[in-house]
Amino acid sequence: MAKEKSSKKYAKIKNKLIVLLLPVVIIAVLVLVFISGWVSRNSMRKMATEQLNSSISNQGDNIESWLKKNLENFSTAKHVIETGNLDEESIQTMLNAFYGYNSNCPEGMYIATTSGKFYKADKSEKAVSNPQAEPWFAQGLTRINMNYGAAYTNANGENVISASGILMDGSDEIKIISADLTLEQISIIVNSGVKMDQAASFLIDTYSNTILAHRDDARVNTVLTENDSDKLMAGIAKRLNDADYTSCEIEGHQVAFRSIAGTEWYLVSYISNDVILADVYRLINILVAIGLAAAIIIVILINVLVSRVIAPLSGITQNIADMSEGDFTIKVSKDSNDEIGLMGSKVSEFVESMRRMLSSINEESERLKEQSDNSDRVSKDMFNASRSQADAMQNLNSTVDQLAIAVNEIAENATTLAMVVSDTRENSNQANESMKETVEISKKGRSDMEQLSRAMGGIKNSNDELVNSINDVGKASEEITKIVGLISEIAEETNLLSLNASIEAARAGEAGKGFAVVASEIGKLAQNSSASAEKISNLIGDVQKAIDSVVSQAEISAKEIDANSDLIHTAVDTFNQIYQNIERSNELIDEMIRGVQKVDDVAGNMAAISEEQAASADEILETSRNMVEQANSITQSSQDVADNSHELANTSQKLTGYVQQFKIDG
Structure with a gap:
């Protein structure tokens, strides 16, 4: 048996270490590359989302500032007309005076009454046949202070938004004062105010899902639906219908939403993930190349270092082989002062410990055999007593049943x-x-x-x-x-x-x-x-x-x-x-x-x-x-104890035989 073992060929530790460490190094490099790419990707997406939110916030602020500036202009004119307590002729004069006052309102301000009268500046070309049927009139009846209503298309086919309110001039008849703003300036802000390269924005009225401003002129004044042929636009429509305005990813694009105060408008800005992650992909390629070069260098270093470090292991290996054959009379060399030397010292201590332990096991196995024999006799007596008790309990059960x-x-x-x-x-x-x-x-x-x-x-x-x-x-x-x-x-x-x-x-x-x-x-x-x-x-x-x-x-x-x-x-x-x-x-x-x-x-x-x-x-x-x-359970348990005692006696004999196979005396 010993000859067969000695003739068997074993692989070298150095080769095993290289075979084992090489995949680990490659996997570690790939994991580092993956983690670096994943962290970089998340960081870039986070930075892009923050920049997109900053850009859309800036655009929204500009739109709100523009709307607020015009609304303050209209409110001032309304206040002047209300405090003048004017008749119809004076109202006409005031409307003529305010015509051209705001360049964003080419038709000037105009007034309509519930009786159907309509007042406008003489130079205004706005034509209204039935004021009460106009959307700005219905919106103005709901408020005293002027404010914006929903966007709509005027008679000239232009997208406009009207600021309207009830004119409190002290007369008995209700008058609505209003002014129209074209959305051209808003389109300029939406299309040119994006800070990020290759990002885009559009403005939508969520009341009717009508697109008010878009870089594609064909989409302006169209209704955005979830069935849109563009999956990105369809996904944005679903988020708007669900009233979910948080920043998110839709169809490979980062999308941000910004509400416009005082209106039911939402500014939507988006950018493709491919644009955001282009630099990340280049970084990952560089990291992969560096990782492969590092893996080759590490393998070379491992080959050199392992050859020098593991040389003292051969003697310890022979000692361990002798111990595996049961020979504990060996003496282990402890010449090295590193971990291998420490290992030799510990192996020597192990040999001494095993000598003492085997001697103790031999003595204990003899005592264990005696105790197991006693347990076997006691368990048999207990089994006989429990079986008698079970028979008596069975007779008692029959008597109680008849009773x-x-x-x-x-x-x-x-x-x-x-x-x-x-x-x-x-x-x-x-x-x-x-x-x-x-x-x-x-x-x-x-x-x-x-x-x-x-x-x-x-x-x-x-x-x-x-x-x-x-x-x-x-x-x-x-x-x-x-x-x-x-x-x-x-x-x-x-x-x-x-x-x-x-x-x-x-x-x-x-x-x-x-x-x-x-x-x-x-x-x-x-x-x-x-x-x-x-x-x-x-x-x-x-x-x-x-x-x-x-x-x-x-x-x-x-x-x-x-x-x-x-x-x-x-x-x-x-x-x-x-x-x-x-x-x-x-x-x-x-x-x-x-x-x-x-x-x-x-x-x-x-x-x-x-x-x-x-x-x-x-x-x-x-x-x-x-x-x-x-009682039956006790009988069964007694039988189990007897069986276990018998097995314990057999085990004790086997243990004594195993211990006697070791050599502990030199």
Whole structure:
């Protein structure tokens, strides 16, 4: 293996350094050239933008100064006319006097009224047929002080701008005074006021996007749109439509905007990037040539210097090769006093350090092996214990699951019991209502019987009235018979409900014993009510028989009526007894309803408690499942620990074998 390594050819560091440094030098030169060009380009563009802004600012100032000077001239003339309080003839004289006063206003000043009158200087050639239709008139109505409006084309086809305002001469009629300025002087300022070479400007009215001044006469008085065939002009139109007037780059041109105060005009100036960056491109070419020459010189210098510097490295290289084969008994030369000498010194220190470290590693690997064996035994014990715990937790989980199912069944039975008791309570309430109606009817019957007793004296005087009264009593007894039959039916139905409640209570088991006692009491009350109703029915039958006997005897003899009077008194007493029995039945039904209410409350509470127990059982079941999962996880972790301990023991053995491969004793 050592022979194969020694026979292998290696490249020289000098050649590698040249191969590696040459691309770095070339890339560095290119990067410097690129950075220099980029910085120069940005600087030139920034300088050009600043110069363009300075130029357009100067042009804008000149335009504003020219407009302001003319506006002050017109305002002065307006003030003179207003303070003169002149008549029409004097107004004409004043207009003639101001004619030619301003060379930029060849037609002089003129005045129009809302009634359609128009005044101008005699020498003026301005012709207006309908002043109110003129744009300057509409603009002048909106202000008192004279100011400029939008540019427009006059009758002679010239681009003009009018300064107009309301003439405050004290008259009742509104007068508009105005003056026209041609845009020739503005065109001169726009086209000749550019400071930068090969830069251009134009003036545009943003109200209508009409170009007012341009170096190309064909574009003057045309509308600038985003669909312009010139992409630069189309881009400028988009910026104007978006009301974005910041300096920017459009289609390879630097573009600046300047608003003209007092108007809706904007001065636009632009210059091509090719013009700005021409010097930058020349500088980049020079820098590239210089960089290539510098790269050649640097390569030559590297070749000479590296040959002298790296000579001591051969000995250190051989020492490092010996170390790579595991021989740490070598001695490293430290003759040089530069970085290479320092490297030799550090390599020597490294050899000594490795000797000590390998000895320590050998000792530690032995101890590590012993500890890993102990860990392996402990992890196996822990794995067995955790597996037993997992089995126990699984059995606990099954038990809790069965408990949860039983609790849920109890909750369902309690809910069913509560529903049955609720239905029983509703039926009891209906029986109570029927019994109350029976009580009211019995009260009415008792009142009728008392009236019958008091009428017995009248029966003695009139047998016919006696017969009629007895017939009324017969009808009343029939009604009572029906009511008693209804009570009997209610008592039977209540008895059936009590039986059903007892059955449901028996199904509920231990929780339904209290309700079974109440249901039994309800059944007894229903049976008593039924017996009382039967007794009442028998008594009413006796009353009916007595009434029939009285009727027969009344037809035979008035004397028998006196005898029947005693029977009627007896019937009254019997009816009182019937009323008392019915009233007692009503009280028993009320007690039954209260008992059912208590059973309903108990059943509701039992259902709620059962549902809570079911929820608690579900929570216990979920907790048990989590504990089973955790126990399984612990078992798996124990198995992992055992595996890791085993791997650690193997690793310790391998480490001892690796350390023994090194030579540390001379």
